[in-house]
Amino acid sequence: MQSMYFTEEHQLFRESLRDFLKKEVVPHIDKWEASGTIETFIWKKFGEMGYFGLATPETYDGLGLDLFYTVIFLEELQKVNSGGFAAAMWAHAYLAMTHLNKNANDAQKKAYLIPSVNGEKIGCLGVTEPFGGSDVAGMRTTAVREGDSYIINGSKTFITNGVYGDYCILAAKTAPSAGNKGISIFIVDLDKEGVSANKLNKLGWRASDTAELAFDNVRIPASSLMGEEGKGFTFIMEAFALERLVMGVNAHARAEWALDYAQQYMSERETFGKSINQYQALRHKFVDLHADMDLCKQYNYGVVYKMGKGEYVVREATISKLKSTEMADKVAYDCLQFLGGYGYIEDYPMARMFRDSRLGPIGGGTSEILKEIIAKIVIDKKEYRMPKE
Amino acid sequence: MQSMYFTEEHQLFRESLRDFLKKEVVPHIDKWEASGTIETFIWKKFGEMGYFGLATPETYDGLGLDLFYTVIFLEELQKVNSGGFAAAMWAHAYLAMTHLNKNANDAQKKAYLIPSVNGEKIGCLGVTEPFGGSDVAGMRTTAVREGDSYIINGSKTFITNGVYGDYCILAAKTAPSAGNKGISIFIVDLDKEGVSANKLNKLGWRASDTAELAFDNVRIPASSLMGEEGKGFTFIMEAFALERLVMGVNAHARAEWALDYAQQYMSERETFGKSINQYQALRHKFVDLHADMDLCKQYNYGVVYKMGKGEYVVREATISKLKSTEMADKVAYDCLQFLGGYGYIEDYPMARMFRDSRLGPIGGGTSEILKEIIAKIVIDKKEYRMPKE
Amino acid sequence: MQSMYFTEEHQLFRESLRDFLKKEVVPHIDKWEASGTIETFIWKKFGEMGYFGLATPETYDGLGLDLFYTVIFLEELQKVNSGGFAAAMWAHAYLAMTHLNKNANDAQKKAYLIPSVNGEKIGCLGVTEPFGGSDVAGMRTTAVREGDSYIINGSKTFITNGVYGDYCILAAKTAPSAGNKGISIFIVDLDKEGVSANKLNKLGWRASDTAELAFDNVRIPASSLMGEEGKGFTFIMEAFALERLVMGVNAHARAEWALDYAQQYMSERETFGKSINQYQALRHKFVDLHADMDLCKQYNYGVVYKMGKGEYVVREATISKLKSTEMADKVAYDCLQFLGGYGYIEDYPMARMFRDSRLGPIGGGTSEILKEIIAKIVIDKKEYRMPKE
Amino acid sequence: MQSMYFTEEHQLFRESLRDFLKKEVVPHIDKWEASGTIETFIWKKFGEMGYFGLATPETYDGLGLDLFYTVIFLEELQKVNSGGFAAAMWAHAYLAMTHLNKNANDAQKKAYLIPSVNGEKIGCLGVTEPFGGSDVAGMRTTAVREGDSYIINGSKTFITNGVYGDYCILAAKTAPSAGNKGISIFIVDLDKEGVSANKLNKLGWRASDTAELAFDNVRIPASSLMGEEGKGFTFIMEAFALERLVMGVNAHARAEWALDYAQQYMSERETFGKSINQYQALRHKFVDLHADMDLCKQYNYGVVYKMGKGEYVVREATISKLKSTEMADKVAYDCLQFLGGYGYIEDYPMARMFRDSRLGPIGGGTSEILKEIIAKIVIDKKEYRMPKE
Ligand SMILES: Cc1cc2nc3c(=O)[nH]c(=O)nc-3n(C[C@H](O)[C@H](O)[C@H](O)COP(=O)(O)OP(=O)(O)OC[C@H]3O[C@@H](n4cnc5c(N)ncnc54)[C@H](O)[C@@H]3O)c2cc1C
Ligand SMILES: Cc1cc2nc3c(=O)[nH]c(=O)nc-3n(C[C@H](O)[C@H](O)[C@H](O)COP(=O)(O)OP(=O)(O)OC[C@H]3O[C@@H](n4cnc5c(N)ncnc54)[C@H](O)[C@@H]3O)c2cc1C
Ligand SMILES: Cc1cc2nc3c(=O)[nH]c(=O)nc-3n(C[C@H](O)[C@H](O)[C@H](O)COP(=O)(O)OP(=O)(O)OC[C@H]3O[C@@H](n4cnc5c(N)ncnc54)[C@H](O)[C@@H]3O)c2cc1C
Numbered sequence A, B, C, D: 001m002q003s004m005y006f007t008e009e010h011q012l013f014r015e016s017l018r019d020f021l022k023k024e025v026v027p028h029i030d031k032w033e034a035s036g037t038i039e040t041f042i043w044k045k046f047g048e049m050g051y052f053g054l055a056t057p058e059t060y061d062g063l064g065l066d067l068f069y070t071v072i073f074l075e076e077l078q079k080v081n082s083g084g085f086a087a088a089m090w091a092h093a094y095l096a097m098t099h100l101n102k103n104a105n106d107a108q109k110k111a112y113l114i115p116s117v118n119g120e121k122i123g124c125l126g127v128t129e130p131f132g133g134s135d136v137a138g139m140r141t142t143a144v145r146e147g148d149s150y151i152i153n154g155s156k157t158f159i160t161n162g163v164y165g166d167y168c169i170l171a172a173k174t175a176p177s178a179g180n181k182g183i184s185i186f187i188v189d190l191d192k193e194g195v196s197a198n199k200l201n202k203l204g205w206r207a208s209d210t211a212e213l214a215f216d217n218v219r220i221p222a223s224s225l226m227g228e229e230g231k232g233f234t235f236i237m238e239a240f241a242l243e244r245l246v247m248g249v250n251a252h253a254r255a256e257w258a259l260d261y262a263q264q265y266m267s268e269r270e271t272f273g274k275s276i277n278q279y280q281a282l283r284h285k286f287v288d289l290h291a292d293m294d295l296c297k298q299y300n301y302g303v304v305y306k307m308g309k310g311e312y313v314v315r316e317a318t319i320s321k322l323k324s325t326e327m328a329d330k331v332a333y334d335c336l337q338f339l340g341g342y343g344y345i346e347d348y349p350m351a352r353m354f355r356d357s358r359l360g361p362i363g364g365g366t367s368e369i370l371k372e373i374i375a376k377i378v379i380d381k382k383e384y385r386m387p388k389e
């Protein structure tokens, strides 16, 4: 059903991206997975190719393309089978840069968005804190105005690109007693005095650096504030729809890749004198996974289409992440099983897939929190839309 | 996401159909469910309204509308919550009439298609036999040419509209030794001598009559043959894509209705001083079902869209039925649970829904057989497409 | 693993009971299922055979046998495949009579327990009310002391044996403002003036009568009170462990029966030239169901063993019902599927099994309420044990 | 329900083992997990404590204890939360040593069993080969008799303890054309010329070494043959019941540990001002997992009991592994989820649990192969019992 959404240009873009990844990225993946460090040159190359600027307007060095280019970018990244490498790329381009695109002023865009597009500055998004990531409004990091500066104190955790990144889109409380309404967003250079980062050792996403960040009296210029004080919660909530859709698309793409790999493997592996793709129990399970994947994929494309048209898709984007990440974990589990003992060996791709995929239902809002949100929309008729001014 | 597929005209059609059903059908449903007989007048009314001719060209008294009108017709029928009544209608309009539309010659169309459109003749489709419905090619009913006639012998079972219907689109072997290739399709009047029908007592679909049909030396004119001898298997296989999509659409529609009903119920029912829609465990389950339903619904719309454009969608239509009927059964199960003891009482709608929905994974090809087909397409790269001549 | 629990005497009892059921019960089942009325003679016969007195001491005409006789009684009843007939029998013997056995005084036992053992009086248990069955403490029926009488007002619903039964073990509030502590239990003759019963039309359990009971100024002698005023909630909670275990045992037994039936069917039914028990996908599904059933069965036997030794098994008995009824519904669903179209026909046993089994996760405390209880035990470390006095 | 199976002596053994593990093993685990090497001293200590000889008769330095001591040994090993360390221990004591116990002659027992009991020689079991582990009878490794020797050629893979172990219980074909009947079992010293080992890099079980072993013209004395030529397949099949039960017990034990850990975590973690063990959706999920675990645990104990009594329990032991490992994976998945982001961090225990547990449905016969076996027993009425001679 791709023809409903993808043009020939899209298709050409996909092919050139695929070639690029094969040549420039794939040969380095095992090294980066082992070291937990992505080499700097690749960020530059992505920048040169324009991949970070797909969704950024041309004024700021971007390509200003429709959302299905982003879909292709995400899908092909997943098919490299390094959830961590992909995360580094899309966390920069869609967690950090989305905020710059939407809420930064011209000076901020010149200072951060343009070098982000060009792969010269790497961004991260700092929302989660050690005490209760699900409860965003309960964050404790503070930003206190002092003349022309803000002083940041507090800590963040699980921040993708937080160790090797250059700047952080940071959420902090400017009015701690005001709940949600007291949250503001800042752009903070990570080499500032008082910032320290601790690298976390993770089950998967091993090529990606995930930081625990401490902010100890970090002084930043007042001009680092994005938008106005108190707008942070709204900014975060608005960005979530895209973030979730990104994670939904990632999930269907990696599931599709896993199924393709398993299908190939099963056509070659023999037991009892037959290739294992001839065993009915395996065939039926495979078909079921294939169908589940296709349902998610088509759903996600539909949501992208609507989002691209500017429609309000918080419910759909949340469903997209909820169901697609769950589906992808199931696919990873079962495809690993199709490989028998080889599924358990790290030289075969399913072990990494299994570890990487598991982040899906946790990061960017756990499945439980997504259900809370959908319940509020569907049952309590709550709107997550911005009031039109 | 309806706007992607439905125009304002579609919407108006939906509303007028909904009104019609409310006025003309709903008041009779309980009676028809109890008696297992749908009164004749309603067939006439459907005919007068043009509902049976949505997909029939105007030349034969139809309306020649796009497939999304059919979707609306199917969806609204489901929302009456009588799987049996709906089945009687769509088995006539989409099992029997599809064959007339596609494969009948002009004389046959005049004799059967036009009165079918007008609700004057009710059709059924006779494929399944008592010994192994899944194995269509293994059918045993024979049609032997004798001069200007064929003599039919054999039996069919589980035939929807087979007791009260007027004619049967009957599959029989004209060349028993030729396997698939020996199957032909006939139009047989059910009041012919030698035809006898036995009405089956079913778990659900109780308003619909389901027949065991015996053909004992039934003589029919040779002109009853549709197309050529030996084309039957191909005709049946071609019709299956639409039939499955119909059943997929039905499934998402009844699930949506069940969820709407349950949501209303849960907002009104209280235990321990709270309305039960406030219990998190129920809310999360509800959300999960809602999401599963929405995935199927959007998927089905996409398949309809492609089928309407003439694309080859056997894989997609088969996935549609497989996953949507499974989802609908799960929704029926859980929505019944949301009603507590009242779910178990026939005066409340979930008991009937639960019984009716259960047919989904059986009729029109069991889930296992659908998986066989998808496996052949996806794993063995088999095509179910007609060779272009 | 039966030898761990069942002696040769148990085995002989099972065989004689099985013969009895085959001769005396099975020939009538279809009639009772159709009419919703179990004929009186069979209650008498059960009484004569001593089946109602398995767990009643000999002093009151019972047999005073260990709990595994009860297990056999329940299991064999399920294997008749009429959930409704079985329910009528065990609701009398284990819902109503358990209260008499445990909490009635000698006079009450003479008046009600002895005729219950003998099948002369049929009992029911009246706890659930129309407004919120899950919330037992929220009941609204009142019993107001007036001299030597109590005056009962209120309504009960979903009461098994409530239409054709003779007496009701009725929960009512003697001190409405005292919450749980205000509930008392009475024995109420159902032919008393002011009692009226309405028979409910159910999805399954069709041989069993289920009543909505209204009590309109019903005057009963004060001697009808069981134990003391205010003890009702405790009595009910204490009886629940056995009630749940009964329902757990029922569930594994009907699942085992369904699997046996399906296995036989599958060995005889052929498609594509093979008996369907040779298809790997069906074999693996069957094995999975078999394994799930066996897990529940062995678990339930273990709980019965411990309960028989007088141990506190509220957690285990609740798990037994929760998991076994869920398992049985799954087995019923899939065994119906194994029969293809015949699964949907009421002349074959799976349709009724499917309808009857569905009550399991609702009656006697819904699965959600059972999870609440287990959560309180396992997470909150709450005890449901009676404080030792 | 432990009292049904465990005496006070068992309990004391459990406590002393637990203390031992805490003191001698736990402090080293992270190091061994990181290096993939278990230090030699601990094997000696296990030997000194008698832990390897629980099921070995006293004649060969063992303790000759009943099977519930083995259960305790397995359970407590799991609760160290290093699937790899546990595997090294039980693969030695229950994969390799079971064969020595059952099938070795006195000389072999003196040479291998006694040092195995004492922790001086470490054994492994070599059955699986690179081409199709599920198809044991299809193995290709050969042992050709040459005078007083056998010459071994071929390769094995996935052999636990195969890198650092001292000897291998090796299956090889002495009569390649005779299918199953041509398989024999040998004891092969792993330092023999011609044996080479390659260490595999695994998803989990990282403290355990898993070898790919190549045998290149390895000459072993003819006295290394266990039992007679051609008995190998039977030996393997007989040992499988215990092996599967071991893996079933491991699974319930690690699930129980994961639940305990998660329960503690959930009681301490707060979001939105409540400890997360107060959220109903999490409570219900937890309860469901707890119930599933308890079902498996009680089932497994029952099978151990029967096996201890010498009963034929191939069906039950196979069900035990099938269902318990599946359950454990589900528990690991969901308990990881309960920890939110911390579940994904290797410093918290659930990441390792998640990786380690995944081996359960693969090693020692995949779930699919287990279903094949159960299907043969339950559906085809095949016996896996040795014909009595
Ligand atoms: C590898 C990785 C990368 C990440 N990258 C980023 C990043 O770049 N930027 C960033 O800001 N964050 C990032 N995160 C953080 C992520 O968004 C959080 O981990 C997530 O939101 C959950 O928060 P938590 O870990 O504190 O879990 P908690 O909030 O402590 O939740 C624990 C458990 O309780 C459940 N729970 C909590 N509240 C409720 C409730 N009301 N009802 C029911 N269940 C509830 C949760 O679902 C979860 O199962 C990352 C995390 C990981 C692991
Ligand atoms: C209410 C109702 C209405 C119907 N209406 C019509 C109608 O109008 N016209 C019509 O022609 N038919 C109709 N049918 C028939 C329906 O299409 C068949 O019941 C269905 O195709 C299955 O055939 P069967 O019942 O013979 O099952 P069987 O073919 O006997 O199958 C039994 C079981 O075996 C499984 N099975 C069979 N072969 C395989 C395999 N190779 N691998 C794995 N599993 C396998 C099946 O999935 C099923 O679970 C209707 C059926 C019902 C119940
Ligand atoms: C055929 C039949 C026979 C019966 N026989 C008897 C009998 O002999 N005697 C007798 O006394 N009763 C009997 N019952 C009643 C039965 O015990 C109740 O139906 C049951 O306890 C549920 O109560 P309810 O129907 O009022 O459901 P409700 O309490 O209204 O519950 C509705 C839904 O909300 C859920 N829910 C309620 N509270 C919560 C919560 N706190 N958290 C999460 N979910 C919640 C429930 O699980 C259910 O899904 C019978 C019922 C049936 C159908």
Ligand SMILES: Cc1cc2nc3c(=O)[nH]c(=O)nc-3n(C[C@H](O)[C@H](O)[C@H](O)COP(=O)(O)OP(=O)(O)OC[C@H]3O[C@@H](n4cnc5c(N)ncnc54)[C@H](O)[C@@H]3O)c2cc1C
Pocket: A269, A270, A271, A272, A276, A279, A281, A282, A337, A338, A339, A340, A341, A342, A344, D091, D095, D124, D125, D126, D127, D128, D129, D130, D131, D132, D133, D134, D135, D157, D158, D159, D160, D161, D202, D205, D210, D359, D362, D363, D364, D365, D366, D367, D368, D369, D372
């Ligand atoms: C960490 C680890 C430790 C191990 N330790 C040992 C050890 O100490 N000693 C030892 O001898 N072995 C050991 N094994 C090997 C293990 O027993 C095998 O991996 C397992 O039996 C599967 O064999 P395979 O990997 O060759 O899978 P394959 O046989 O190639 O199977 C691939 C897939 O096909 C499926 N399949 C195969 N045949 C059928 C069929 N007929 N029908 C349906 N599905 C089928 C399988 O279930 C699997 O999903 C170990 C494995 C691992 C990963």
